[in-house]
Amino acid sequence: MNNILDLDRYPVDKEGSQAWHAMVAQAVAELDTQGMFNLEGFVRPDAVQKLVAHIKPVMDTQSYTHKRLHNIYFQPEIPGLEAQHPALRKVETINHTLCADQISDSMVMSIYQYPPFARFLAATMGKAQLHVMQDPLAAVNVMAYRAGEALNWHFDRSEFTTTLLLQAPEIGGEFEYRSELRSANDPNYAGVAELLEGRDPQVKRIRLQAGTLNVFRGKNTAHRVTTVKGAVDRFIAVFSYYEKPGVMFSDAERLGFYGRAA
Secondary structure, eight states, X not given: OTTTBOTTTSOTTSTTSHHHHHHHHHHHHHHHXXXXXXXXTSBOHHHHHHHHHHXXXXXXXXXXXXXXXXXXXXXXXXXXXXXXXXXXXXXXEEEEEEOGGGSTTSHHHHHHTOHHHHHHHHHHHTOSOOEEOOOTTTSEEEXXXXXXXXXXXXXXXXXXXXXXXXXXXXXOOOEXXXXXXXXXXXXXXXHHHHHHTTOOTTOEEEOOOTTOEEEEOOSSSEXXXXXOBSSSOEEEEEEOEESSSOOOOOHHHHHHHHSOOO
């Protein structure tokens, strides 16, 4: 694994060591203050190049194109809100997806299934343990965004999202987010409407580099990826871990996300 991950810089394999504890503490502090942490260069540059070279032809020929109009909640309606409420403004997302069964022999899967990696993530998230997802399609997805395509404003369903950027585009494809736009006690529909209208001064933007691990607290933080421009696609791997073992998507969820149930 040392040929893939920069374990000298990020010793996830040295659980319990002083360096491991320092790395976890830094990640926890950044999650608390910024809502995310990034490990730039987590995957070694030569490994990233090999990984992309392996995945790109599969992406070009076998990926599922998912184009949809949606609101920020990815829900058809929100109880108590009229359909024309500005917080339910429709936006468009387009991406191309590879599922776990299409990349089973890739380095992406090796990283996802590396036990010290899951234990490190659990420690940063304050979880006793994290389990890999058992779903043969959803456990790991690699998404591509091509010229003119974007991941638009949304909230995540899960408390944390773990991604690994594999390839950055020439222009665009930047990560924009608005921290803690809502809470469990306050949906802040007026604030959501302000964001969607481009009037929120607290939106932040970062540009990630290929090989960067990003862990993000996205359940109450609205976020998007800006439109990709140029000839280079944006490739990103999304890792799904759960506190309980054996988690699977329903057939309806698989059909909705991937266009197939098996």
